[in-house]
Amino acid sequence: MxxxxxxxxxxxxxxxxxxxxxxxxxxxxxxxxxxxxxxxxxxxxxxxxxxxxxxxxxxxxxxxxxxxxxxxxxxxxxxxxxxxxxxxxxxxxxxxxxERISIAINADSIATWALPALGELARQGLPLEVITDDQDFTDEWLREGQVLGCVTTLRQALRGCKVAALGAMEYLAIATPDYLQARCPRGLTPHNFRELPFIAFNRKDDMQAEFVARAFGLRRVGLRQLFVPSSEGQVRAVLAGWGVSVVPELLVRGLLEQGQLVDALPGHRLSIQLYWHCWNLQSEVLDALTGALRSTAAAVLGPS
Known part of the structure; x- marks a missing residue:
């Protein structure tokens, strides 16, 4: 050759x-x-x-x-x-x-736990490039060879790769107290969710519809959606009174405790399992990335 x-x-x-x-x-x-x-x-x-x-x-x-x-x-x-x-x-x-080391991570993980996990490696000088996408699509970057690892919802290892379970990220529906009181004082119900705008990450994001479908036992859900391509941006849009959004509980825990946001559907959570996939190679760098992500995820995310 x-x-x-x-x-x-x-x-x-x-x-x-x-x-x-x-x-x-x-x-x-x-x-x-x-x-x-x-x-x-x-x-x-x-x-x-x-x-x-x-x-x-x-x-x-x-x-x-x-x-x-x-x-x-x-x-x-x-x-x-x-x-x-x-x-x-x-x-x-x-x-x-x-000579950047590229990995793909879903935006919600970047906004909550993934950057602290990678912090020590970045400080050591590892030339990281973090690419963001929806958690259901990050694996496409790995399939195409554009990154050496990804955080995704895909459970089965990709060809030529190894996989490790990271844990579950819990999602809930949020709104401001004033917005909820004005638009749906009893919270989200099967009868009013279609009247409310939901703030999604982008057009590939089906988190909002999946949450509502599971909450109310529906097979198909059509929502009015606004798009803000940032996890933190979705929260800011909710705080500005744009509508309702389904986001990680980790991202808004403090705002919920402060009363700036409220749970729009108390008692209902959507649990999303996350996995780390990377090339199946003997590599200290890959081992370090895997170890850093797994240890932080184990401390922050729910059990797999």
Whole structure:
């Protein structure tokens, strides 16, 4: 098998990750012409096109394979950096920006427990890139080789990956006391939920509908929805009187205790099981990520 030039592989990754040749050139501190030359040389070596020149740019099937290989090489280099820093700190080079360790985590976990879990690794210098998506879609990033691990609701291990249960995140419906008193003084019921706007993360987010469906034993639920692509933003929208939202109890515990928010459907919670998937490789970096996420999740989330 041919040996691929690491600089050309990182060039391919930069084009995809940055979304274009010009931005890739700036990231790599080379000219745009040099970016094109490296990509053409790599495509000539592989014998096929690696990038579809569309808007946005996207990798071909062969491009995806080489991107995954590039990220595995980054992981090996990160492992080496950790080992060198322990044996001889003066020998360990600094992590380059183009060697980021990418993982996908759902927005609600980022807003509550995941960043504290990763804090020590970030302070140690691990070049993390955290990509956010809905918890039902983070696994797609891992399937495509764009990240080396993800927090997701998927229970079964993906091909070539290992999986660990993290725990359950509890969701509840929230509103301000004034809003609830004005719109539905008895709280959410099967008769009034369709009249209220629900604030969702984005159009892929089915948390609001799933919560209502389970609460009232309904098979299908149609909701009036507003979209705010941030977990914290959803809470701020509720505080501003936009409507009702279903969010993690962890995120609003303090606001509930202070009386700024109230439980719109007391006694009902939706429990969402979370899992950590990562490549099935021997890697100190992967082990450190797995350990950090699992230990914090065990202390914060409900039992699996």
């Amino acid at each position: 041919s040996t691929f030039d690491p600089a050309a592989l990182e060039c391919l990754a930069a084009i995809v990750e940055e979304g274009g040749f010009e931005r890739a050139a700036r990231r790599l501190s080379i000219t745009q012409s040099a970016v094109s030359q490296r990509l053409r040389a790599l495509e000539a070596q592989v014998g096929t096109v690696l990038i579809v020149r569309s808007r946005p740019l996207r990798p071909t099937a062969a491009g995806h394979l080489l991107l995954k290989h590039t990220r595995q090489l980054r992981l090996l280099r990160a492992d080496l950096e950790r080992d060198l820093s322990e044996l001889a700190p003066s020998m360990a080079g600094g992590n380059r920006e183009d």
